[in-house]
Amino acid sequence: MHKRLVLLALATAPGIWVAAPRTTENGVKPTEVLIGQCTALTSPAAGLGTGVQLGLRAALEEANEKGGISGRKITLKSLDDAYEPEKCVECTSKLIEEEGVFALAGYVGTPTAKVAMPIVQEMKVPLIGAFTGAMLLQDPVQRYVFNIRASYDDETEALVQYLTKADAKKIAVFYQNDSFEQAGLSGLDKALTKRKMAVAAKGSFERNTMAVKTGLAAVMAAEPDAVVMVGPYKISQRQSSCARRVLLA
Numbered sequence: 001m002h003k004r005l006v007l008l009a010l011a012t013a014p015g016i017w018v019a020a021p022r023t024t025e026n027g028v029k030p031t032e033v034l035i036g037q038c039t040a041l042t043s044p045a046a047g048l049g050t051g052v053q054l055g056l057r058a059a060l061e062e063a064n065e066k067g068g069i070s071g072r073k074i075t076l077k078s079l080d081d082a083y084e085p086e087k088c089v090e091c092t093s094k095l096i097e098e099e100g101v102f103a104l105a106g107y108v109g110t111p112t113a114k115v116a117m118p119i120v121q122e123m124k125v126p127l128i129g130a131f132t133g134a135m136l137l138q139d140p141v142q143r144y145v146f147n148i149r150a151s152y153d154d155e156t157e158a159l160v161q162y163l164t165k166a167d168a169k170k171i172a173v174f175y176q177n178d179s180f181e182q183a184g185l186s187g188l189d190k191a192l193t194k195r196k197m198a199v200a201a202k203g204s205f206e207r208n209t210m211a212v213k214t215g216l217a218a219v220m221a222a223e224p225d226a227v228v229m230v231g232p233y234k235i236s237q238r239q240s241s242c243a244r245r246v247l248l249a
């Protein structure tokens with residue numbers, strides 16, 4: 001496992017190169033190291049998935065231009081999970097069992113990372129840099145999961161600190177109704193409780209839908225000073241647009 005992490009980490013550490021060991025380990029060939037990615041290339045979360053994919057490809061291409069890892073080219077194999085847990089299970093299993101990847105990287109989302117985690121633990125294949133701050137990937141420490149993002153607890157603490165300093169008294173939350181919600185709400189509750197506050201109102205929507213009106217109505221009815229949104233960018237844009245129309249009506 002240590003060799004796997006070293007190989008991928010070196011790809012993003014310009015100027016630091018060591019001789020990669022000759023090995024028959026999955027995904028490592030004489031001229032190539034194969035990395036796998038399951039991400040949202042379709043669905044309302046596609047902007048996040050394609051963005052992470054492009055960034056990861058750019059970093060690996062830069063490393064390859066400098067010689068890769070001991071002359072081995074780093075190749076990325078990306079598959080679409082459409083931000084759906086069931087598809088992520090299929091995708092992750094395919095990358096490990098059929099494609100024989102050396103490591104996994106650049107996953108997007110809490111619900112997908114949640115179902116991938118038991119697979120990587122069982123198969124002993126590292127999952128590096130998932131685009132999520134869910135505590136379930138961080139506490140307790142997962143041996144084959146390597147986080148590069150702050151936790152949602154840290155992020156919501158920073159948000160609430162900023163909002164309360166701006167004199168927000170009533171803070172509502174608009175969230176995606178799945179494990180993403182559980183992670184985001186947990187952090188928000190902790191940050192508010194610390195300040196002897198509570199969530200002013202809650203509104204929700206289902207994953208991969210644009211149906212926000214019911215949840216928005218629940219939030220707007222409380223007349224909050226601020227709304228913390230736990231969801232993908234398109235849903236947040238949709239809610240903001242609807243909220244503006246309500247306020248201007």
